[in-house]
Amino acid sequence: xxxxxxxxxxxxxxxxxxxxxxxxxxxxxxxxxxxxxxxxxxxxxxxxxxxxxxxxxxxxxxxxxxxxxxxxxxxxxxxxxxxxxxxxxxxxxxxxxxxxxxxxxxxxxxxxxxxxxxxxxxxxxxxxxxxxxxxxxxxxxxxxxxxxxxxxxxxxxxxxxxxxxxxxxxxxxxxxxxxxxxxxxxxxxxxxxxxxxxxxxxxxxxxxxxxxxxxxxxxxxxxxxxxxxxxxxxxxxxxxxxxxxxxxxxxxxxxxxxxxxxxxxxxxxxxxxxxxxxxxxxxxxxxxxxxxxxxxxxxxxxxxxxxxxxxxxxxxxxxxxxxxxxxxxxxxxxxxxxxxxxxxxxxxxxxxxx
Amino acid sequence: xxxxxxxxxxxxxxxxxxxxxxxxxxxxxxxxxxxxxxxxxxxxxxxxxxxxxxxxxxxxxxxxxxxxxxxxxxxxxxxxxxxxxxxxxxxxxxxxxxxxxxxxxxxxxxxxxxxxxxxxxxxxxxxxxxxxxxxxxxxxxxxxxxxxxxxxxxxxxxxxxxxxxxxxxxxxxxxxxxxxxxxxxxxxxxxxxxxxxxxxxxxxxxxxxxxxxxxxxxxxxxxxxxxxxxxxxxxxxxxxxxxxxxxxxxxxxxxxxxxxxxxxxxxxxxxxxxxxxxxxxxxxxxxxxxxxxxxxxxxxxxxxxxxxxxxxxxxxxxxxxxxxxxxxxxxxxxxxxxxxxxxxxxxxxxxxxx
Ligand SMILES: CC(C)[C@H](C(=O)O)[C@@H](O)C(=O)O
Ligand SMILES: CC(C)[C@H](C(=O)O)[C@@H](O)C(=O)O
Numbered sequence: 151x152x153x154x155x156x157x158x159x160x161x162x163x164x165x166x167x168x169x170x171x172x173x174x175x176x177x178x179x180x181x182x183x184x185x186x187x188x189x190x191x192x193x194x195x196x197x198x199x200x201x202x203x204x205x206x207x208x209x210x211x212x213x214x215x216x217x218x219x220x221x222x223x224x225x226x227x228x229x230x231x232x233x234x235x236x237x238x239x240x241x242x243x244x245x246x247x248x249x250x251x252x253x254x255x256x257x258x259x260x261x262x263x264x265x266x267x268x269x270x271x272x273x274x275x276x277x278x279x280x281x282x283x284x285x286x287x288x289x290x291x292x293x294x295x296x297x298x299x300x301x302x303x304x305x306x307x308x309x310x311x312x313x314x315x316x317x318x319x320x321x322x323x324x325x326x327x328x329x330x331x332x333x334x335x336x337x338x339x340x341x342x343x344x345x346x347x348x349x350x351x352x353x354x355x356x357x358x359x360x361x362x363x364x365x366x367x368x369x370x371x372x373x374x375x376x377x378x379x380x381x382x383x384x385x386x387x388x389x390x391x392x393x394x395x396x397x398x399x400x401x402x403x404x405x406x407x408x409x410x411x412x413x414x415x416x417x418x419x420x421x422x423x424x425x426x427x428x429x430x431x432x433x434x435x436x437x438x439x440x441x442x443x444x445x446x447x448x449x450x451x452x453x454x455x456x457x458x459x460x461x462x463x464x465x466x467x468x469x470x471x472x473x474x475x476x477x478x479x480x481x482x483x484x485x486x487x488x489x490x491x492x493x494x495x496x497x498x499x500x501x502x503x504x
Numbered sequence: 505x506x507x508x509x510x511x512x513x514x515x516x517x518x519x520x521x522x523x524x525x526x527x528x529x530x531x532x533x534x535x536x537x538x539x540x541x542x543x544x545x546x547x548x549x550x551x552x553x554x555x556x557x558x559x560x561x562x563x564x565x566x567x568x569x570x571x572x573x574x575x576x577x578x579x580x581x582x583x584x585x586x587x588x589x590x591x592x593x594x595x596x597x598x599x600x601x602x603x604x605x606x607x608x609x610x611x612x613x614x615x616x617x618x619x620x621x622x623x624x625x626x627x628x629x630x631x632x633x634x635x636x637x638x639x640x641x642x643x644x645x646x647x648x649x650x651x652x653x654x655x656x657x658x659x660x661x662x663x664x665x666x667x668x669x670x671x672x673x674x675x676x677x678x679x680x681x682x683x684x685x686x687x688x689x690x691x692x693x694x695x696x697x698x699x700x701x702x703x704x705x706x707x708x709x710x711x712x713x714x715x716x717x718x719x720x721x722x723x724x725x726x727x728x729x730x731x732x733x734x735x736x737x738x739x740x741x742x743x744x745x746x747x748x749x750x751x752x753x754x755x756x757x758x759x760x761x762x763x764x765x766x767x768x769x770x771x772x773x774x775x776x777x778x779x780x781x782x783x784x785x786x787x788x789x790x791x792x793x794x795x796x797x798x799x800x801x802x803x804x805x806x807x808x809x810x811x812x813x814x815x816x817x818x819x820x821x822x823x824x825x826x827x828x829x830x831x832x833x834x835x836x837x838x839x840x841x842x843x844x845x846x847x848x849x850x851x852x853x854x855x856x857x858x
Binding site for chain 2: 225229230231233234238240244270271272275291292294296297298302303304305306307308309310311312313314339340341342343344345346347348350351354367370371372374375377378379380392395396397398399400402403408428
């Protein structure tokens with residue numbers, strides 16, 4: 151199989167971890183006899199520094215032409231500390247999501263048995279958890295109109311949904327639920343928000359087309375609580391952009407660390423694969439980042455992007471094996487014991503490749 | 505001391521639990537020689553059934569005249585299942601918050617040693633946690649304009665903040681931080697939302713007036729994760745209405761159960777005291793609800809509303825003692841052992857009073 155893959159390392163620890171996601175893809179191509187042709191492009195702070203734009207046209211063009219995108223992370227402390235800056239790294243990520251029509255962000259909570267103890271949650275609560283989040287990714291308060299009054303004393307963001315936006319992601323989530331345990335939980339705040347009432351109404355309608363799937367509706371505040379109280383009761387979770395952002399980061403504790411979770415954004419064409427962790431400027435360049443989420447993002451690309459199930463499985467199994475052998479990066483090592491062999495980013499990356 | 509207290513039992517388990525919050529106040533009045541005069545009023549579904557309105561004028565008038573309000577819970581499955589209903593119980597709660605100017609919602613995460621094991625989070629992660637949330641309560645996407653297009657296919661809610669709204673709650677939070685460990689974490693989504701950028705800017709300004717307090721800014725997604733990864737690192741947490749709704753429900757797992765957490769809403773005049781749990785229609789009328797959050801709401805009323813520290817402490821200590829003696833309601837009982845004496849709502853209420 152021949153595929154064109156665009157690598158966008160982005161900011162912070164993005165480049166460090168993406169190196170290993172890319173290397174994993176190269177290795178897989180070698181083993182299975184595929185031809186993966188790589189190109190690279192800038193986005194975020196890295197792009198602003200060079201071109202003045204968080205998403206240069208060249209990047210977008212390359213993205214449109216590629217079969218899949220492997221992305222690192224975005225963001226920089228400079229902008230976080232100065233809310234008044236007009237050009238911001240995150241605009242690049244939001245724009246590429248919108249331009250490529252990446253309306254469905256899939257975030258599987260993959261639980262490696264070996265990492266049960268790395269979580270702050272009790273192992274007996276976690277064991278057996280298997281959640282697949284469908285986060286809507288191109289609507290909501292992320293993309294609604296933003297205003298700032300002239301005196302700068304009032305600011306607003308419009309939380310807005312159109313019925314078709316809810317429908318298309320709901321279909322994807324229900325189809326996935328049919329392949330899994332046939333349970334779907336839709337999360338909203340319909341007791342307060344009109345956009346959530348549209349969300350709930352629409353999901354109730356779509357649900358009728360999937361009578362084999364059992365639907366539950368839950369308020370976001372309750373969901374944020376239930377998710378850690380009893381994660382096993384969730385299977386497919388369908389939610390809006392902002393609520394999905396919050397819930398999936400929270401859910402990373404179920405997997406032991408943010409450094410373990412990958413996500414796939416799909417929609418109209420090219421798929422976009424990235425770790426759910428951020429740019430983590432505090433550990434950038436220190437060889438402390440966990441490259442496994444990028445390697446698992448590569449696995450998602452193989453599986454969801456290219457339909458290469460065996461290839462994806464080999465990557466996931468290899469990660470599992472490395473963990474079983476007791477190797478850990480800092481984020482998933484249990485500091486209180488020295489049962490583990492703690493590795494830097496590069497050592498961990500190399501080990502998985504071997 | 506003479507005080508007029510309005511009791512608003514509300515919906516679902518509201519009446520069952522509020523009975524015990526009120527009884528606790530009566531007992532305290534008796535012991536300390538205060539005169540608490542009680543009145544009662546309707547709100548939510550309970551009010552809609554009788555008057556057609558979720559917040560009848562009579563309730564609002566009584567509320568304005570009282571020195572403090574003890575509230576139960578709001579909401580009913582009927583409305584949750586039908587997003588198209590126009591008159592909704594929650595409108596009553598939102599309206600009374602707005603009308604009474606209750607802009608600051610204080611949610612202390614009170615951790616009873618005895619309940620460390622009732623949480624899904626590991627006891628060693630929890631031990632020593634002591635967080636005080638300041639949730640903004642009369643702004644944000646809760647109160648911004650709501651629209652629904654004529655064809656009903658588009659719905660929106662305006663997420664909006666004015667600088668003065670952020671300032672006044674920031675001052676309250678910083679003042680509390682000065683009385684505690686002098687650490688404040690402000691939570692927003694300034695990398696995406698303009699209203700969050702105003703929030704962050706404003707908090708940065710106010711921070712200068714409290715140089716003895718160390719300020720941290722955190723994105724909501726990260727905060728949702730850090731809160732369960734390492735709750736001990738938080739002290740005062742300051743956040744917007746929607747983010748506060750989500751984070752505090754999540755934080756209820758730190759305290760072992762939602763059934764243990766009380767909140768105080770304060771602002772321009774009369775304080776409003778309520779459990780953070782909801783109406784829980786699934787267990788309504790089954791004598792399963794935990795009355796302790798209502799009793800602890802009464803304690804917050806005594807302390808924050810009336811400045812009666814000894815009286816509040818007696819209530820909290822009594823709850824602690826009952827837990828030490830091994831008494832539990834269902835939500836905080838560890839079902840796997842039978843070390844506990846599991847009580848119904850009424851038995852637990854009576855026990856605390858004794
Ligand atoms: C960096 C930020 C804009 C982004 C988001 O909020 O979507 C990130 O948190 C994510 O979840 O991918
Ligand atoms: C019932 C609902 C409107 C309310 C809210 O979202 O504020 C509740 O969840 C709370 O936290 O008090």
